[in-house]
Amino acid sequence: MTDHGIWSIMPPLLTIFLAVFTRQVILSLVAGVIAGFLVLSDFHIGPALAGSAQGLVDVFKSDGAVKTLLFGLMVGAIIHLARITGGMASLVKLLTDRERVVKGPVSTQLLGMAIAALIFIESNLSLLTAGTVTSGLASKYRVSREQMAYVIQGTGLSVWSSILFNGWGAAMMGVIALQVGKGFVSGEPFSILAQSMLYNAYAWASIGFVLLSIFSRFSFAGMRRANERAAQGIELREGAIPLMAEFDESSVREPGSHSVWNLLLPLLAMIISVPIGLYITGDGQLSKGSGSTAVLWGVLCGQLVGAVQYLLVKRIFTLDEYFRELLAGYQSMVPLTVVMTLAFLIGNISGDLNVGGYLAQHINDYVPAGLSAAFVFVVACAISLSTGTSWGTFAIMIPIGIQIAAATGVDPYPLIGAAISGSIFGDSISPISDTGIVTSMATRNDHIDHINTQLPYGLAAGAVALLFFIGVGLF
Numbered sequence: 001m002t003d004h005g006i007w008s009i010m011p012p013l014l015t016i017f018l019a020v021f022t023r024q025v026i027l028s029l030v031a032g033v034i035a036g037f038l039v040l041s042d043f044h045i046g047p048a049l050a051g052s053a054q055g056l057v058d059v060f061k062s063d064g065a066v067k068t069l070l071f072g073l074m075v076g077a078i079i080h081l082a083r084i085t086g087g088m089a090s091l092v093k094l095l096t097d098r099e100r101v102v103k104g105p106v107s108t109q110l111l112g113m114a115i116a117a118l119i120f121i122e123s124n125l126s127l128l129t130a131g132t133v134t135s136g137l138a139s140k141y142r143v144s145r146e147q148m149a150y151v152i153q154g155t156g157l158s159v160w161s162s163i164l165f166n167g168w169g170a171a172m173m174g175v176i177a178l179q180v181g182k183g184f185v186s187g188e189p190f191s192i193l194a195q196s197m198l199y200n201a202y203a204w205a206s207i208g209f210v211l212l213s214i215f216s217r218f219s220f221a222g223m224r225r226a227n228e229r230a231a232q233g234i235e236l237r238e239g240a241i242p243l244m245a246e247f248d249e250s251s252v253r254e255p256g257s258h259s260v261w262n263l264l265l266p267l268l269a270m271i272i273s274v275p276i277g278l279y280i281t282g283d284g285q286l287s288k289g290s291g292s293t294a295v296l297w298g299v300l301c302g303q304l305v306g307a308v309q310y311l312l313v314k315r316i317f318t319l320d321e322y323f324r325e326l327l328a329g330y331q332s333m334v335p336l337t338v339v340m341t342l343a344f345l346i347g348n349i350s351g352d353l354n355v356g357g358y359l360a361q362h363i364n365d366y367v368p369a370g371l372s373a374a375f376v377f378v379v380a381c382a383i384s385l386s387t388g389t390s391w392g393t394f395a396i397m398i399p400i401g402i403q404i405a406a407a408t409g410v411d412p413y414p415l416i417g418a419a420i421s422g423s424i425f426g427d428s429i430s431p432i433s434d435t436g437i438v439t440s441m442a443t444r445n446d447h448i449d450h451i452n453t454q455l456p457y458g459l460a461a462g463a464v465a466l467l468f469f470i471g472v473g474l475f
Helices: 005-022 025-040 045-059 063-084 087-098 105-118 123-140 145-160 167-181 189-199 201-215 221-231 261-281 292-313 319-331 334-353 355-364 369-387 390-408 412-429 434-442 447-474
Strands: none
Touching: 005 025, 005 334, 005 369, 025 045, 025 334, 045 334, 063 087, 063 123, 063 261, 063 292, 063 319, 063 334, 063 434, 087 123, 087 261, 105 123, 105 145, 105 201, 123 145, 123 261, 123 292, 123 434, 145 201, 145 221, 145 412, 145 434, 145 447, 167 189, 167 390, 189 412, 201 412, 201 447, 221 447, 261 292, 292 319, 334 369, 334 434, 369 390, 369 412, 369 447, 390 412, 412 434, 412 447, 434 447
Protein backbone atom coordinates (compact mmCIF):
# COMPACT_ATOMS: atom_id res chain seq x y z
CA MET A 1 0.00 0.00 0.00
CA THR A 2 1.36 3.43 -0.98
CA ASP A 3 2.45 5.60 1.96
CA HIS A 4 0.98 9.07 1.50
CA GLY A 5 2.47 10.39 4.74
CA ILE A 6 0.75 13.19 6.59
CA TRP A 7 -1.50 13.77 3.57
CA SER A 8 -3.34 10.57 4.50
CA ILE A 9 -5.27 12.26 7.26
CA MET A 10 -5.97 15.55 5.50
CA PRO A 11 -9.16 14.59 3.54
CA PRO A 12 -11.15 13.31 6.55
CA LEU A 13 -9.95 16.24 8.67
CA LEU A 14 -10.99 18.68 5.92
CA THR A 15 -14.44 17.06 5.82
CA ILE A 16 -14.88 17.36 9.58
CA PHE A 17 -13.62 20.96 9.65
CA LEU A 18 -15.93 22.09 6.85
CA ALA A 19 -18.92 20.26 8.31
CA VAL A 20 -18.51 21.92 11.70
CA PHE A 21 -17.86 25.45 10.42
CA THR A 22 -20.08 25.62 7.31
CA ARG A 23 -23.00 23.45 8.52
CA GLN A 24 -23.21 22.10 4.95
CA VAL A 25 -22.78 18.34 5.20
CA ILE A 26 -23.01 17.54 1.47
CA LEU A 27 -20.53 20.30 0.56
CA SER A 28 -18.14 19.02 3.23
CA LEU A 29 -18.38 15.43 2.06
CA VAL A 30 -17.87 16.36 -1.60
CA ALA A 31 -14.82 18.46 -0.69
CA GLY A 32 -13.40 15.56 1.34
CA VAL A 33 -13.96 13.14 -1.53
CA ILE A 34 -12.18 15.35 -4.06
CA ALA A 35 -9.33 16.04 -1.62
CA GLY A 36 -8.95 12.31 -1.01
CA PHE A 37 -8.71 11.50 -4.69
CA LEU A 38 -6.26 14.38 -5.16
CA VAL A 39 -3.96 12.72 -2.63
CA LEU A 40 -4.46 9.28 -4.19
CA SER A 41 -3.67 10.67 -7.67
CA ASP A 42 -0.55 12.58 -6.50
CA PHE A 43 -2.39 15.89 -6.88
CA HIS A 44 -3.31 15.56 -10.56
CA ILE A 45 -6.70 17.23 -10.93
CA GLY A 46 -7.92 15.26 -13.97
CA PRO A 47 -7.41 11.77 -12.47
CA ALA A 48 -8.78 13.07 -9.16
CA LEU A 49 -12.07 14.16 -10.70
CA ALA A 50 -12.31 10.96 -12.71
CA GLY A 51 -11.58 8.94 -9.57
CA SER A 52 -14.28 10.81 -7.66
CA ALA A 53 -16.90 9.94 -10.26
CA GLN A 54 -15.80 6.31 -10.40
CA GLY A 55 -15.68 6.17 -6.62
CA LEU A 56 -19.38 7.06 -6.43
CA VAL A 57 -20.12 4.22 -8.83
CA ASP A 58 -17.96 1.83 -6.81
CA VAL A 59 -19.99 2.53 -3.65
CA PHE A 60 -22.84 0.64 -5.28
CA LYS A 61 -20.62 -2.40 -5.85
CA SER A 62 -20.79 -3.08 -2.12
CA ASP A 63 -23.74 -5.26 -1.13
CA GLY A 64 -23.70 -3.85 2.38
CA ALA A 65 -23.79 -0.24 1.19
CA VAL A 66 -26.63 -0.84 -1.26
CA LYS A 67 -28.67 -2.74 1.32
CA THR A 68 -28.19 0.09 3.82
CA LEU A 69 -29.32 2.69 1.28
CA LEU A 70 -32.37 0.59 0.35
CA PHE A 71 -33.13 0.16 4.04
CA GLY A 72 -33.14 3.94 4.46
CA LEU A 73 -35.48 4.49 1.53
CA MET A 74 -37.97 1.84 2.64
CA VAL A 75 -37.89 2.98 6.25
CA GLY A 76 -38.93 6.41 5.00
CA ALA A 77 -42.00 4.84 3.42
CA ILE A 78 -42.93 3.01 6.62
CA ILE A 79 -42.62 6.19 8.71
CA HIS A 80 -44.55 8.27 6.18
CA LEU A 81 -47.42 5.77 6.01
CA ALA A 82 -47.55 5.45 9.80
CA ARG A 83 -47.89 9.22 10.09
CA ILE A 84 -50.43 9.73 7.34
CA THR A 85 -52.66 6.99 8.78
CA GLY A 86 -52.57 8.51 12.27
CA GLY A 87 -50.37 5.81 13.79
CA MET A 88 -47.95 8.32 15.29
CA ALA A 89 -50.70 10.49 16.78
CA SER A 90 -52.46 7.43 18.20
CA LEU A 91 -49.28 6.23 19.91
CA VAL A 92 -48.78 9.63 21.52
CA LYS A 93 -52.37 9.56 22.85
CA LEU A 94 -51.95 5.98 24.09
CA LEU A 95 -48.75 6.68 26.03
CA THR A 96 -49.82 10.06 27.40
CA ASP A 97 -53.59 10.43 27.71
CA ARG A 98 -54.74 6.83 28.22
CA GLU A 99 -51.96 4.77 29.81
CA ARG A 100 -50.03 7.70 31.29
CA VAL A 101 -46.75 5.88 30.66
CA VAL A 102 -45.11 9.05 29.41
CA LYS A 103 -46.00 12.14 31.43
CA GLY A 104 -43.43 14.71 30.40
CA PRO A 105 -40.02 15.44 28.89
CA VAL A 106 -38.08 13.26 31.33
CA SER A 107 -40.12 10.11 30.71
CA THR A 108 -40.05 10.82 26.96
CA GLN A 109 -36.25 10.76 27.00
CA LEU A 110 -36.14 7.72 29.27
CA LEU A 111 -38.38 5.90 26.79
CA GLY A 112 -35.91 6.76 24.03
CA MET A 113 -33.06 5.43 26.17
CA ALA A 114 -34.92 2.20 26.90
CA ILE A 115 -35.71 1.49 23.26
CA ALA A 116 -32.16 2.23 22.11
CA ALA A 117 -30.79 -0.08 24.79
CA LEU A 118 -33.25 -2.94 24.42
CA ILE A 119 -33.04 -3.27 20.62
CA PHE A 120 -29.31 -3.97 20.78
CA ILE A 121 -29.17 -6.57 18.03
CA GLU A 122 -28.91 -4.04 15.17
CA SER A 123 -27.96 -0.37 15.47
CA ASN A 124 -29.94 1.11 12.57
CA LEU A 125 -33.12 -0.67 13.65
CA SER A 126 -32.57 0.53 17.21
CA LEU A 127 -32.11 4.15 16.15
CA LEU A 128 -35.06 4.05 13.78
CA THR A 129 -37.45 2.59 16.36
CA ALA A 130 -36.36 4.91 19.16
CA GLY A 131 -36.57 7.98 16.94
CA THR A 132 -39.93 7.04 15.42
CA VAL A 133 -41.65 6.13 18.68
CA THR A 134 -40.47 9.25 20.53
CA SER A 135 -40.79 11.88 17.78
CA GLY A 136 -44.43 12.73 18.48
CA LEU A 137 -43.87 12.65 22.23
CA ALA A 138 -40.87 14.97 21.94
CA SER A 139 -42.96 17.45 19.97
CA LYS A 140 -45.79 17.24 22.51
CA TYR A 141 -43.54 17.84 25.51
CA ARG A 142 -41.17 20.22 23.69
CA VAL A 143 -38.02 18.16 23.93
CA SER A 144 -35.64 19.44 21.27
CA ARG A 145 -34.81 17.14 18.39
CA GLU A 146 -31.12 17.64 19.13
CA GLN A 147 -31.62 16.48 22.73
CA MET A 148 -33.53 13.36 21.64
CA ALA A 149 -30.83 12.55 19.09
CA TYR A 150 -28.13 12.87 21.75
CA VAL A 151 -30.02 10.69 24.22
CA ILE A 152 -30.76 7.96 21.68
CA GLN A 153 -27.35 7.79 20.00
CA GLY A 154 -25.39 8.22 23.24
CA THR A 155 -27.32 5.41 24.90
CA GLY A 156 -27.22 3.17 21.86
CA LEU A 157 -23.47 3.35 21.25
CA SER A 158 -22.73 2.82 24.94
CA VAL A 159 -24.94 -0.26 25.19
CA TRP A 160 -24.19 -1.80 21.78
CA SER A 161 -20.44 -1.64 22.42
CA SER A 162 -20.83 -3.25 25.85
CA ILE A 163 -23.03 -6.23 24.89
CA LEU A 164 -21.30 -9.52 24.08
CA PHE A 165 -24.33 -11.08 22.38
CA ASN A 166 -24.68 -8.85 19.33
CA GLY A 167 -22.70 -7.91 16.23
CA TRP A 168 -20.28 -5.73 18.14
CA GLY A 169 -19.42 -8.49 20.59
CA ALA A 170 -19.04 -11.11 17.85
CA ALA A 171 -16.73 -8.85 15.84
CA MET A 172 -14.58 -7.99 18.85
CA MET A 173 -14.27 -11.62 19.87
CA GLY A 174 -13.19 -12.47 16.33
CA VAL A 175 -10.42 -9.84 16.48
CA ILE A 176 -9.29 -11.08 19.91
CA ALA A 177 -9.35 -14.71 18.75
CA LEU A 178 -6.78 -13.90 16.06
CA GLN A 179 -4.45 -12.46 18.70
CA VAL A 180 -4.96 -15.52 20.89
CA GLY A 181 -4.02 -17.70 17.91
CA LYS A 182 -0.83 -15.69 17.42
CA GLY A 183 0.11 -16.08 21.08
CA PHE A 184 -0.05 -12.41 22.09
CA VAL A 185 -2.69 -13.13 24.73
CA SER A 186 -3.98 -16.30 26.36
CA GLY A 187 -7.48 -17.32 27.34
CA GLU A 188 -10.94 -17.62 25.85
CA PRO A 189 -11.96 -14.64 23.64
CA PHE A 190 -15.34 -14.43 25.41
CA SER A 191 -13.72 -14.23 28.84
CA ILE A 192 -11.10 -11.73 27.68
CA LEU A 193 -13.72 -9.45 26.16
CA ALA A 194 -16.00 -9.76 29.21
CA GLN A 195 -13.22 -8.58 31.51
CA SER A 196 -12.23 -5.81 29.10
CA MET A 197 -15.78 -4.42 29.05
CA LEU A 198 -15.24 -3.21 32.62
CA TYR A 199 -12.78 -0.72 31.10
CA ASN A 200 -15.13 0.60 28.41
CA ALA A 201 -14.86 3.94 30.20
CA TYR A 202 -16.21 6.15 27.42
CA ALA A 203 -19.46 4.16 27.36
CA TRP A 204 -19.99 4.52 31.10
CA ALA A 205 -19.08 8.22 31.07
CA SER A 206 -21.38 8.80 28.10
CA ILE A 207 -24.33 7.15 29.87
CA GLY A 208 -23.59 9.32 32.89
CA PHE A 209 -23.74 12.52 30.84
CA VAL A 210 -26.95 11.38 29.12
CA LEU A 211 -28.64 10.81 32.47
CA LEU A 212 -27.28 14.12 33.77
CA SER A 213 -28.75 15.94 30.77
CA ILE A 214 -32.14 14.29 31.34
CA PHE A 215 -32.54 14.73 35.09
CA SER A 216 -30.88 18.12 35.55
CA ARG A 217 -30.87 21.42 33.73
CA PHE A 218 -27.24 20.90 32.80
CA SER A 219 -26.50 21.46 29.14
CA PHE A 220 -23.74 22.90 27.01
CA ALA A 221 -24.32 26.14 25.09
CA GLY A 222 -25.42 24.65 21.76
CA MET A 223 -27.84 22.20 23.36
CA ARG A 224 -29.12 24.89 25.70
CA ARG A 225 -30.05 27.08 22.74
CA ALA A 226 -31.78 24.14 21.04
CA ASN A 227 -33.73 23.33 24.22
CA GLU A 228 -34.77 26.96 24.69
CA ARG A 229 -35.94 27.10 21.08
CA ALA A 230 -37.95 23.88 21.50
CA ALA A 231 -39.51 25.23 24.70
CA GLN A 232 -40.98 28.01 22.57
CA GLY A 233 -42.49 25.45 20.20
CA ILE A 234 -39.87 25.94 17.46
CA GLU A 235 -38.60 22.53 16.45
CA LEU A 236 -35.87 23.55 13.98
CA ARG A 237 -33.56 26.55 13.85
CA GLU A 238 -34.02 28.94 10.96
CA GLY A 239 -32.19 27.62 7.91
CA ALA A 240 -31.94 24.04 9.21
CA ILE A 241 -32.27 21.25 6.65
CA PRO A 242 -33.42 17.98 8.27
CA LEU A 243 -32.23 14.75 6.65
CA MET A 244 -35.83 13.57 6.51
CA ALA A 245 -38.30 15.92 4.85
CA GLU A 246 -40.81 17.61 7.15
CA PHE A 247 -44.23 15.99 7.28
CA ASP A 248 -47.32 17.81 6.00
CA GLU A 249 -49.88 17.44 8.78
CA SER A 250 -52.72 18.36 6.41
CA SER A 251 -52.21 15.05 4.57
CA VAL A 252 -53.23 12.93 7.60
CA ARG A 253 -56.29 10.78 6.94
CA GLU A 254 -59.56 11.25 8.79
CA PRO A 255 -59.52 10.34 12.53
CA GLY A 256 -61.83 7.36 11.99
CA SER A 257 -58.97 5.42 10.41
CA HIS A 258 -56.46 6.24 13.14
CA SER A 259 -55.02 3.35 15.14
CA VAL A 260 -51.85 2.79 17.12
CA TRP A 261 -51.47 -0.47 15.18
CA ASN A 262 -50.91 1.53 12.00
CA LEU A 263 -47.48 2.26 13.49
CA LEU A 264 -46.82 -0.67 15.80
CA LEU A 265 -47.62 -3.51 13.40
CA PRO A 266 -44.99 -2.53 10.77
CA LEU A 267 -42.42 -1.76 13.49
CA LEU A 268 -43.01 -5.04 15.33
CA ALA A 269 -42.82 -6.95 12.05
CA MET A 270 -39.42 -5.37 11.39
CA ILE A 271 -38.08 -6.02 14.89
CA ILE A 272 -39.23 -9.66 14.93
CA SER A 273 -38.07 -10.36 11.38
CA VAL A 274 -34.45 -9.31 11.91
CA PRO A 275 -33.36 -12.13 14.29
CA ILE A 276 -35.35 -14.62 12.21
CA GLY A 277 -33.58 -13.33 9.09
CA LEU A 278 -30.19 -13.65 10.79
CA TYR A 279 -30.94 -17.30 11.53
CA ILE A 280 -32.30 -18.12 8.07
CA THR A 281 -29.52 -16.38 6.15
CA GLY A 282 -26.80 -17.84 8.33
CA ASP A 283 -25.73 -14.34 9.37
CA GLY A 284 -25.73 -15.29 13.02
CA GLN A 285 -22.10 -14.26 13.30
CA LEU A 286 -23.41 -10.69 13.16
CA SER A 287 -20.44 -8.95 11.62
CA LYS A 288 -20.92 -5.31 10.64
CA GLY A 289 -22.03 -6.16 7.12
CA SER A 290 -23.53 -9.57 7.74
CA GLY A 291 -26.75 -8.33 9.31
CA SER A 292 -27.61 -6.08 6.36
CA THR A 293 -29.50 -8.83 4.55
CA ALA A 294 -31.59 -9.64 7.61
CA VAL A 295 -32.32 -5.96 8.23
CA LEU A 296 -33.41 -5.53 4.61
CA TRP A 297 -35.69 -8.54 5.02
CA GLY A 298 -37.06 -6.95 8.18
CA VAL A 299 -38.01 -3.68 6.51
CA LEU A 300 -39.59 -5.57 3.60
CA CYS A 301 -41.68 -7.54 6.11
CA GLY A 302 -42.63 -4.25 7.78
CA GLN A 303 -43.82 -2.86 4.47
CA LEU A 304 -45.79 -6.01 3.68
CA VAL A 305 -47.51 -6.07 7.08
CA GLY A 306 -48.25 -2.36 6.74
CA ALA A 307 -49.79 -2.90 3.30
CA VAL A 308 -52.11 -5.61 4.68
CA GLN A 309 -53.12 -3.32 7.57
CA TYR A 310 -53.78 -0.26 5.40
CA LEU A 311 -55.38 -1.98 2.38
CA LEU A 312 -57.21 -5.01 3.75
CA VAL A 313 -57.78 -4.57 7.48
CA LYS A 314 -58.44 -0.83 7.87
CA ARG A 315 -59.10 -0.10 4.18
CA ILE A 316 -57.59 3.36 4.49
CA PHE A 317 -56.23 3.51 0.92
CA THR A 318 -57.12 2.34 -2.52
CA LEU A 319 -54.31 0.45 -4.24
CA ASP A 320 -53.40 3.51 -6.28
CA GLU A 321 -53.35 5.78 -3.21
CA TYR A 322 -51.20 3.33 -1.28
CA PHE A 323 -48.45 3.22 -3.90
CA ARG A 324 -48.58 6.98 -4.34
CA GLU A 325 -47.96 7.47 -0.61
CA LEU A 326 -45.34 4.70 -0.60
CA LEU A 327 -43.35 6.56 -3.27
CA ALA A 328 -43.78 9.82 -1.35
CA GLY A 329 -42.14 8.11 1.62
CA TYR A 330 -39.23 6.98 -0.55
CA GLN A 331 -38.84 10.50 -1.88
CA SER A 332 -38.62 11.93 1.64
CA MET A 333 -35.40 9.95 2.17
CA VAL A 334 -33.47 11.26 -0.82
CA PRO A 335 -31.34 13.68 1.30
CA LEU A 336 -30.35 10.79 3.58
CA THR A 337 -29.41 8.61 0.60
CA VAL A 338 -27.15 11.30 -0.84
CA VAL A 339 -25.39 11.88 2.48
CA MET A 340 -24.98 8.15 3.19
CA THR A 341 -23.55 7.50 -0.29
CA LEU A 342 -20.93 10.23 0.16
CA ALA A 343 -20.15 9.02 3.68
CA PHE A 344 -19.55 5.48 2.38
CA LEU A 345 -17.23 6.94 -0.27
CA ILE A 346 -15.27 8.89 2.35
CA GLY A 347 -14.91 5.64 4.28
CA ASN A 348 -13.55 3.88 1.19
CA ILE A 349 -11.08 6.71 0.60
CA SER A 350 -9.89 6.56 4.22
CA GLY A 351 -9.22 2.86 3.73
CA ASP A 352 -7.27 3.49 0.51
CA LEU A 353 -5.24 6.19 2.27
CA ASN A 354 -4.62 3.85 5.22
CA VAL A 355 -5.61 6.57 7.70
CA GLY A 356 -5.85 4.17 10.63
CA GLY A 357 -2.55 2.47 9.88
CA TYR A 358 -0.74 5.80 9.53
CA LEU A 359 -1.99 7.12 12.88
CA ALA A 360 -1.34 3.86 14.72
CA GLN A 361 2.15 3.43 13.29
CA HIS A 362 3.36 6.94 14.06
CA ILE A 363 2.07 7.00 17.63
CA ASN A 364 2.86 3.42 18.60
CA ASP A 365 6.62 4.03 18.81
CA TYR A 366 6.26 6.62 21.58
CA VAL A 367 4.10 4.84 24.15
CA PRO A 368 5.34 4.76 27.78
CA ALA A 369 4.24 1.52 29.46
CA GLY A 370 2.35 3.31 32.23
CA LEU A 371 0.34 5.35 29.73
CA SER A 372 -0.32 2.55 27.26
CA ALA A 373 -4.07 2.49 27.81
CA ALA A 374 -4.33 6.28 27.56
CA PHE A 375 -2.33 6.32 24.31
CA VAL A 376 -4.40 3.52 22.79
CA PHE A 377 -7.52 5.47 23.69
CA VAL A 378 -6.23 8.72 22.13
CA VAL A 379 -5.13 7.02 18.90
CA ALA A 380 -8.44 5.14 18.63
CA CYS A 381 -10.27 8.47 19.13
CA ALA A 382 -8.25 10.06 16.31
CA ILE A 383 -8.87 7.15 13.94
CA SER A 384 -12.60 6.88 14.64
CA LEU A 385 -13.06 10.64 14.35
CA SER A 386 -11.22 10.69 11.01
CA THR A 387 -12.93 7.65 9.52
CA GLY A 388 -16.36 7.78 11.19
CA THR A 389 -16.31 4.06 11.89
CA SER A 390 -16.08 2.34 15.25
CA TRP A 391 -15.85 -1.17 13.77
CA GLY A 392 -12.90 -0.35 11.54
CA THR A 393 -11.18 1.39 14.46
CA PHE A 394 -11.40 -1.41 16.99
CA ALA A 395 -10.34 -3.88 14.30
CA ILE A 396 -7.11 -1.85 14.05
CA MET A 397 -6.62 -0.87 17.69
CA ILE A 398 -7.56 -3.99 19.66
CA PRO A 399 -4.65 -5.98 18.12
CA ILE A 400 -2.29 -3.04 18.70
CA GLY A 401 -3.43 -2.77 22.32
CA ILE A 402 -2.95 -6.49 22.91
CA GLN A 403 0.49 -6.45 21.31
CA ILE A 404 1.57 -3.43 23.37
CA ALA A 405 0.42 -5.26 26.50
CA ALA A 406 2.39 -8.35 25.50
CA ALA A 407 5.55 -6.31 24.79
CA THR A 408 5.41 -4.24 27.99
CA GLY A 409 3.99 -6.85 30.36
CA VAL A 410 0.96 -4.76 31.35
CA ASP A 411 -2.57 -6.07 31.82
CA PRO A 412 -4.24 -6.36 28.35
CA TYR A 413 -7.80 -5.72 29.58
CA PRO A 414 -7.53 -1.92 30.06
CA LEU A 415 -5.89 -1.61 26.64
CA ILE A 416 -8.68 -3.55 24.94
CA GLY A 417 -11.22 -1.43 26.82
CA ALA A 418 -9.38 1.71 25.73
CA ALA A 419 -9.49 0.59 22.09
CA ILE A 420 -13.26 0.03 22.32
CA SER A 421 -13.82 3.35 24.11
CA GLY A 422 -11.81 5.32 21.56
CA SER A 423 -13.66 3.59 18.74
CA ILE A 424 -17.10 4.74 19.87
CA PHE A 425 -15.82 8.26 20.68
CA GLY A 426 -15.45 9.13 17.00
CA ASP A 427 -18.62 7.28 16.06
CA SER A 428 -20.56 9.53 18.44
CA ILE A 429 -19.30 12.93 17.21
CA SER A 430 -17.91 12.48 13.69
CA PRO A 431 -20.07 14.08 10.96
CA ILE A 432 -19.16 11.22 8.61
CA SER A 433 -20.33 8.48 11.00
CA ASP A 434 -23.15 6.38 9.54
CA THR A 435 -24.58 6.00 13.05
CA GLY A 436 -24.79 9.78 13.43
CA ILE A 437 -26.38 10.17 10.00
CA VAL A 438 -29.07 7.57 10.74
CA THR A 439 -29.71 9.22 14.12
CA SER A 440 -30.27 12.58 12.42
CA MET A 441 -32.72 10.91 10.04
CA ALA A 442 -34.58 9.03 12.77
CA THR A 443 -35.03 12.19 14.86
CA ARG A 444 -35.68 14.49 11.84
CA ASN A 445 -32.63 16.63 12.63
CA ASP A 446 -30.36 18.84 10.62
CA HIS A 447 -27.31 16.56 10.68
CA ILE A 448 -24.73 19.22 11.51
CA ASP A 449 -26.96 20.63 14.26
CA HIS A 450 -27.04 17.15 15.77
CA ILE A 451 -23.25 16.83 15.59
CA ASN A 452 -22.54 20.33 16.91
CA THR A 453 -24.84 19.96 19.92
CA GLN A 454 -23.54 16.47 20.73
CA LEU A 455 -19.85 17.41 20.34
CA PRO A 456 -19.32 19.01 23.80
CA TYR A 457 -20.87 16.02 25.57
CA GLY A 458 -18.64 13.65 23.59
CA LEU A 459 -15.54 15.70 24.41
CA ALA A 460 -16.50 15.81 28.09
CA ALA A 461 -17.08 12.05 28.25
CA GLY A 462 -13.80 11.55 26.36
CA ALA A 463 -11.93 13.68 28.90
CA VAL A 464 -13.37 11.60 31.75
CA ALA A 465 -12.36 8.38 29.97
CA LEU A 466 -8.85 9.70 29.30
CA LEU A 467 -8.37 10.59 32.97
CA PHE A 468 -9.60 7.12 33.89
CA PHE A 469 -7.07 5.42 31.59
CA ILE A 470 -4.25 7.63 32.88
CA GLY A 471 -5.25 6.69 36.42
CA VAL A 472 -5.34 2.98 35.53
CA GLY A 473 -1.84 3.20 34.10
CA LEU A 474 -0.35 5.17 36.99
CA PHE A 475 -2.00 3.46 39.94
